[in-house]
Amino acid sequence: MFELRTLTLNSFDGRSYPYHFERGINYIEGLNNTGKTAFVQFIDFMLGHDDKGIAERPWYCGTLKSAELALADDCRLLELYRSLDGVDYEVCFNGVATDVRTLADYVSEVNSILCQNQRSLMDFWQYVGEELTYRTFTLFSFLEEDHVGQLNCFFGKLHEVRYRVKERQLFDYLFARDVSRILALEKDAKRLTEEKEELAIKAEKNKALSKRIDDELATLGVHMSLEEDDIARIEEVLSSFDITSPERLGGSRGISESTFAAATLADQIRALEAMLSERDMEDAENTKRQRLLARLEELIDEKPEYNELVGPTHSLLEDLEESTSMRDAQVQKEVLERKKKQLNRLRKDLKASESVLNPVDADERFRVATLLSDHIKEYKSCDVRERFEGIQRELTDVRKELRKLRMQIDETKIDTISAAITRRYKAACESSAFVRDDFELDGFGVRYVRNGNLIQPYFHQDDVPINYYTGSRARHALLQLSGYLAFLEMLRTRTDCPSLPLLVIDNISAPFDAENVRGIGDVLRSFYSEDENAEIQVFLFENKAPSELGVNPSVYVKLECEGKTGFNPFYCSGGYGEDE
Amino acid sequence: MNRTPSNSLVALEQRSVQLSIYFDIIPSVLCVGKVLSVTKLLVLSFIIKHRFYSGARSYDGHAKAFFLRKATCDASGSFIQFLDETRYFCEAMLLLLESEIVCYGQDGELRLHGGEPSSILVLGKFESRLIKECRNLDDSFVLSEVLRNV
Numbered sequence: 001m002f003e004l005r006t007l008t009l010n011s012f013d014g015r016s017y018p019y020h021f022e023r024g025i026n027y028i029e030g031l032n033n034t035g036k037t038a039f040v041q042f043i044d045f046m047l048g049h050d051d052k053g054i055a056e057r058p059w060y061c062g063t064l065k066s067a068e069l070a071l072a073d074d075c076r077l078l079e080l081y082r083s084l085d086g087v088d089y090e091v092c093f094n095g096v097a098t099d100v101r102t103l104a105d106y107v108s109e110v111n112s113i114l115c116q117n118q119r120s121l122m123d124f125w126q127y128v129g130e131e132l133t134y135r136t137f138t139l140f141s142f143l144e145e146d147h148v149g150q151l152n153c154f155f156g157k158l159h160e161v162r163y164r165v166k167e168r169q170l171f172d173y174l175f176a177r178d179v180s181r182i183l184a185l186e187k188d189a190k191r192l193t194e195e196k197e198e199l200a201i202k203a204e205k206n207k208a209l210s211k212r213i214d215d216e217l218a219t220l221g222v223h224m225s226l227e228e229d230d231i232a233r234i235e236e237v238l239s240s241f242d243i244t245s246p247e248r249l250g251g252s253r254g255i256s257e258s259t260f261a262a263a264t265l266a267d268q269i270r271a272l273e274a275m276l277s278e279r280d281m282e283d284a285e286n287t288k289r290q291r292l293l294a295r296l297e298e299l300i301d302e303k304p305e306y307n308e309l310v311g312p313t314h315s316l317l318e319d320l321e322e323s324t325s326m327r328d329a330q331v332q333k334e335v336l337e338r339k340k341k342q343l344n345r346l347r348k349d350l351k352a353s354e355s356v357l358n359p360v361d362a363d364e365r366f367r368v369a370t371l372l373s374d375h376i377k378e379y380k381s382c383d384v385r386e387r388f389e390g391i392q393r394e395l396t397d398v399r400k401e402l403r404k405l406r407m408q409i410d411e412t413k414i415d416t417i418s419a420a421i422t423r424r425y426k427a428a429c430e431s432s433a434f435v436r437d438d439f440e441l442d443g444f445g446v447r448y449v450r451n452g453n454l455i456q457p458y459f460h461q462d463d464v465p466i467n468y469y470t471g472s473r474a475r476h477a478l479l480q481l482s483g484y485l486a487f488l489e490m491l492r493t494r495t496d497c498p499s500l501p502l503l504v505i506d507n508i509s510a511p512f513d514a515e516n517v518r519g520i521g522d523v524l525r526s527f528y529s530e531d532e533n534a535e536i537q538v539f540l541f542e543n544k545a546p547s548e549l550g551v552n553p554s555v556y557v558k559l560e561c562e563g564k565t566g567f568n569p570f571y572c573s574g575g576y577g578e579d580e
Numbered sequence: 581m582n583r584t585p586s587n588s589l590v591a592l593e594q595r596s597v598q599l600s601i602y603f604d605i606i607p608s609v610l611c612v613g614k615v616l617s618v619t620k621l622l623v624l625s626f627i628i629k630h631r632f633y634s635g636a637r638s639y640d641g642h643a644k645a646f647f648l649r650k651a652t653c654d655a656s657g658s659f660i661q662f663l664d665e666t667r668y669f670c671e672a673m674l675l676l677l678e679s680e681i682v683c684y685g686q687d688g689e690l691r692l693h694g695g696e697p698s699s700i701l702v703l704g705k706f707e708s709r710l711i712k713e714c715r716n717l718d719d720s721f722v723l724s725e726v727l728r729n730v
């Protein structure tokens with residue numbers, strides 16, 4: 001896993017200043033107005049944050065030209081170069097520089113290097129529906145001072161819109177119950193949709209053909225249609241026809257009988273048409289509802305983040321279908337459909353009867369019969385109705401299962417995270433009185449709640465878990481730190497996520513008193529007591545000495561020291577006021 | 581040499597024009613309506629856009645009641661256009677959310693983030709009354725009116 005090794009600042013007059021980092025805790029101490037927050041933001045900037053106004057800030061303007069960030073693991077070295085004016089970028093991997101012209105290229109290049117498994121990354125992208133990079137995962141790596149002590153939506157960066165819009169799909173992925181099944185279904189849905197589109201073209205062609213066949217059957221006076229009769233049955237009847245004999249084509253009906261039947265049929269048609277026009281209005285409304293539903297589904301399929309936006313409207317439209325009036329309309333529609341079919345049949349019969357009443361001459365009949373035979377052959381060669389309906393059914397089933405699976409959360413993963421948070425928080429018992437008090441409560445624990453990214457302490461009363469609400473900001477800050485560390489542990493084990501194993505925290509000690517602040521050191525010690533976490537870097541930016549927090553850092557940096565007044569060593573006058 | 585723009589260029593131009601229109605209208609609607617559901621915002625934005633740009637205005641600010649019914653009837657026959665424009669509405673909404681002009685309030689409803697935006701489309705009396713009327717209506721009723729009349 002990559003870790004931050006060196007951040008080198010370059011001035012306009014050719015000087016350089018390096019900050020060195022190591023595994024474990026990197027402790028940066030500075031008084032107020034020495035650029036701690038600026039330092040935190042600068043690490044984010046070097047990791048690809050789009051900070052357009054950075055070059056104009058008084059503490060950089062005219063002094064700091066560019067910076068280099070070196071990341072490395074046991075056998076790889078990644079060097080990132082970025083100028084503050086946003087003009088020059090360079091990504092150098094194991095000594096080989098890549099041509100990078102824009103910030104997007106820079107992020108994309110770094111992402112491809114950080115990605116441990118290209119195939120998993122593709123699966124991840126397919127799941128979330130867009131190409132999320134390690135940038136999105138920086139939300140797990142930065143806790144800025146403004147957000148210290150928040151338990152509701154406890155990741156500070158989630159308060160920024162650019163991260164919030166990606167929250168749903170990212171956390172759905174992290175806590176999905178069966179990602180591989182979902183991905184397989186996605187692939188199926190894509191394949192079926194393509195197949196369906198191909199078949200739809202063929203079906204449309206066949207529809208036109210079937211209309212012509214029905215017309216030709218009617219011209220010959222055959223009371224059959226493709227809608228009602230099997231193609232084999234039609235062929236069988238046609239094979240026994242004598243084309244030259246008009247009497248046989250009309251069946252056994254006499255002319256006067258046919259005239260009467262035709263008149264009756266016409267009356268029936270008029271009555272049915274009147275009935276149809278009355279129902280048209282309601283029908284149109286329902287069709288519109290279905291079209292709007294289909295449209296919204298199409299938009300959601302195209303871009304999953306629209307789900308949050310138009311999901312409520314979609315549900316509302318579905319509910320409209322379930323309402324009583326719509327159910328009634330559904331029944332009426334079914335009746336109407338049957339009547340429409342009946343009407344169609346009657347019309348065909350009428351046409352067939354008319355052809356008996358006004359028979360066409362033998363030559364014309366011969367021509368129609370020849371055409372009919374050709375059309376039937378063509379129709380049979382590309383009859384896709386059954387396959388089309390089968391695919392349609394399959395696609396509906398796949399989509400239903402997909403929707404259901406995407407709603408399911410893996411409770412085991414939630415339990416693991418919750419247990420990790422409780423474990424870390426408990427470690428602070430040694431120094432912190434309020435943590436000791438908490439664990440004296442019956443069955444005290446901490447639970448991570450997926451909806452709203454909430455850290456919820458609870459205790460048990462008569463074996464029933466009761467949510468525990470406390471107002472202490474220091475307690476919240478410790479719980480929040482435990483939450484961040486628990487997520488870092490989880491991400492460490494996932495090779496499918498292009499995340500960086502680091503946590504940058506700005507002034508977390510602010511809400512604590514002198515005794516309880518040592519709880520921070522306890523939590524971090526407990527975190528690093530597990531060998532697997534040794535590679536994760538924690539950056540603490542504080543105005544207190546490390547000993548006050550009970551922290552034993554690997555690297556200690558004091559921002560104001562001989563020859564410099566704060567983070568930017570080339571900036572001498574003034575402070576870092578805006579950010580502090 | 582005369583060159584006619586390609587289809588893709590025309591489509592891009594059309595998309596940017598539509599997005600700009602929705603980008604203006606949505607904050608204006610929220611400015612009057614304060615907090616609105618996505619459903620209401622979708623319907624109101626479309627109807628008001630239609631009133632502004634198609635010239636279909638049978639009613640003005642003198643109308644007394646049933647603003648939604650009158651407005652949807654005014655847009656009668658534009659359902660396909662409504663379907664097409666849901667895409668532009670969604671795209672504009674995402675942009676507005678990302679640029680923090682609009683944000684989610686409680687219960688997932690939408691509101692303006694901060695105060696009134698600097699440039700805003702001035703709505704007429706009818707439109708303002710229509711928005712105020714819709715604020716008190718049920719989402720499903722608003723949708724039904726669109727399905728029935730547009």
